[in-house]
Amino acid sequence: MASSDEGVIFRVVSSSRAGAAAAGARTVEAGEAAYITTGAPLPPGCDAVVRIEDTLGHKTDAAGLETCFSVPAAVAASIRPGLAVRPAGCDIQVGDLLAAAGTPLRPEDVGSLAMAEIPSVAVTRRPVVGVLSTGDEVAARGAGGREAGGGSATAIGDANRPMLLAAARAAGAVALDLGVVADSRPEVKAALAAAARRCDVLVSTGGVSMGDHDFVKPVLAELGSVKFGRVRMKPGKPTTFAVVPPGDAEDPLSAARSAPCLCFGLPGNPVSARVTFALFVEPCIRVLGGPPGGLGSHALHGRVVAHLGHPVRLDSHRCEFRRAVVWQRRAGSVAPAGISCLLPAPSSSDAGGLVAMDTGSQRSSRMLSTRGANALLCLPSASDGQPRELPSGSACLAILTGPLLVDPQGIDLAEAELARRTRSGEVASHACGCSAAPAASHAAAAVGHGPATLPSAAGLAEAAHRHRPSEPGASCLEVDAMVLTVSDTCAAGTAEDKSGPAIVSALQGRGVAGGPAAIAGLAVAGGVCDAQVVPDDKAAIAAAIRAFCDSPQPAEGPGGRPRPRLVLTTGGTGFTGRDITPEATRPLLEKPCPGLVHAMLAAGLENTPMAALSRYEAGIRGHALVINLPGSVKAVRECMGAIAPALRHALALLVRDA
Known part of the structure; x- marks a missing residue:
């Protein structure tokens, strides 16, 4: 060992490399060192290790082998027996x-076993799950998904079977595709009997309701024992569970079994099938594939308590499992793109908590309600003594069906997800042209004045992405805003105005640090809306709109331009004789804006066909944009969600040439 201005120099006399034999290695003396790699045994005479990154450098010979290392004096002084050495x-x-x-x-367990050189362990056999679709309308399409022969105009593709086969594999089962069977009792019986002999679990979709061609439930009762055949839940009311006694195995994937086949008859609507599969079948698969004789915690989906990001109307008779997105809201974070304007500002008590928002229309036929969802909100029925609706901010139990999202500050999760899907080709370049009338119960519920479910976060983010303003350097556009509630009863003080405050909340309810409230890049001047209430009187409505739009205004906008103005009215757009808001507004407009009208109508029709009865109106007067919204909070939220992504750009255009 020698000292120099460069530190303490150790002469390298041997080496020890992982995996190489150490036999015949020379004993290292004081002042000497050996080169060693991670995982290699200590050479004879060594009892400490100095990391290469803690040295000042090294020299090599002609063969490239290290001949000496220079170590800082402070490092050399700290060398002690056992330094950086792990005992075998x-x-x-x-x-x-x-x-x-x-x-x-788990993969980590496999790694631990492999490290200990244990090549195999005994595990529980994965359960065999057969998936069968029923229905003449499905059978007409054939296995390839296209109509066989001439086919019927009412034939539909089979979404359930591919979806549930994938879900069964994801849950850890061996999935068997049992095809499609028509609505014939002999065919249904033969298919179910054969499947019960091959499978640990049999899942069928369709044929479990009350129709004269719904044979699954009576056939299961004939083959075995039906344990339940109706469940007070939404979706999934006709879900059926039966046990069929064991038979001889007919498939090499299944050994001859002594256990009965567990049969789940799920509804035919695809969302109902997916939700009931998650709630009933997936835990069953995990129990069968888990430890013998017990229901472990691994079998159940995780459950969390989240706060609703919007009001939710409860079903009158059934508890509901509503598809939703649940994310962790950090202090100062933003909501998913396009919906922040519709969320209440977090209080100090729930900032950083879990937030839940549903995925829009919850029709049991609408598979898009599952897109992006990572949870099922467990909502009680109003008949259980609950209020008719749960207000925004209510605590709600959520069953996690996917990873819990975390919303980092400054990142819009929904927009990031949309970008990812666009890159991977998951987002189609065109809109689906399918339309289906909701059930009568949905239509009846939608006529009321309760709150609506919000449009999906992914859908709003996609709309915002398509219509993003192209102005360079555009940030927040400051506007003057007026909210005008049109109602005889509210003006007389005999009824509470709910829709007007809902619009004001959308405009200024989400505070922006250091500035006024913002909605999709829009800031209300001074953070204050001019909120008025007038009766259903044509002259009063017109006078209020005209006074706001035409009042003088100093040039306070960018570049000395005037600020654009926004007028949002609510109420008086229906069919009754006193509903005259569009008639009062239309003569004041210099340019109609049919695109905004169509956007609001489309958003309403996505939730209820009764939206066609609202007479929307939108247009321009001077530097003002005037929009008539319906009178219910439900419709206000739908319409605001539809027009929010376009408002900033539309208002900016009004004053571009001023």
């Missing part, structure tokens, strides 16, 4: 538990 066998001691019996075998 220190990671796994005799008697340590590598993998507990009765728990799922």
Whole structure:
């Protein structure tokens, strides 16, 4: 060992490399060193290691081998026996538990077993799950998904079977595709009997309701024992569970079994099938594939308590499992793109908590309600003593069906997800042209004045992405805003104005640090809306709109331009004799804006066909944009969600040439 201005120099006399034999290695003396790699045994005479990154450098010979290392004096002084040395066998001691019996075998467990050179362990056999679709309308399409022969105009593609086969595999089962069977009792019986002999679990979709061609439930009762055939839940009311006694196995995937086949008859609507599969079948698969004789916690979906980001109307008779997005809201974070204007500002008590928003229309036929969803909100029925609606901010139990999202500050999760899907080709370049009338119960519920479900976060983000303003450097556009409630009863003080405050909340309810409230890049001047209430009187409505739009205004906008103005009215757009808001507004407009009208109508029709009865109106007067909204909070939220992404750009255009 020698000292110099460059530090303490150690002469390298040998080396020890991982995996290489150490036999015949020279003993290292004081002042000498050996080159060693991670995982290699200590050479004879060595009892400490100095990392290369802690040295000042090294020299090599002609063969490229290290001949000496220079170590800083402070590092050399700190060398002590055992420095940076791990004793052999220190990671796994005799008697340590590598993998507990009765728990799922994770990749990390496989790694621990492999490190201990244990090549195999006994595991529980994966259950065999057969998936069968029923229905003449499905059978007409054939296995390829296209109509066979001439086909029927009412034939539909089979969404349930591919979806549930994928779900069964994801849950850890061996999935068997059992095809499609027509609505014929002999065919249904033959298919179910054969499947019960092959499978641990049989899942069929369709044929479990009350129709004269719904044969699954009576056939299961004939083959075995029906344990339940109706469930007070939404969606999934006709869900059926039966046990069919064992038979001889007919498939090499299944050994001859002594256990009965567990049969789940799920509804035919695809969303109902997916929700009931998640709630009933997936835990069953995990129990069968888990430790013998017990229901472990691994079998159940995780459950969390989240706060509703919007009001939710409860079903009158059934508890509901509503598809939703649940995310962790951090202090100062933003909501998913396009919906921040419709969320209440978080209080100090719930900032950083879990927030839940549903995915829009919850029709049991609408598969898009599952897109992006990572949870099922467990909503009680109003008949259980609950109020008719749960207000925004209410605590709600959520069953997690996917990873919990975390919303980092400054990142819009929905927009990021949309960008990812666009890159991977998951987002179609065209809109689906399908339309289906909701059930009568949905239509009846939608006529009321309760709150609506919000449009999906992904849908709003997609709209915002398509219609993003192209102005360079555009940030927040400051506007003057007026909210005008049109109602005889509210003007007389005999009824409470709910829709007007809802619009004001959308405009200024989400505060922006250091500035006024914003909605999709829009800031209300001074953070204050001019909110008025007038009766259903044509002259009063016109006078209020004209006075706001035409009043003088100093040039306070960018570049000395005037600020654009926004007038949002609510109420008086229906069919009754007193509904005359569009008639009062239309003569004042210099340019109609049919695109905004169509956007609001489309948003309403997505939730209820009764939206066609609202007479929307939108147009321009001077530097003002005037929009008539319906009178219910439900319709206000739908319409605001539809027009929010375009408002900033539209208002900016009004004053561009001023």
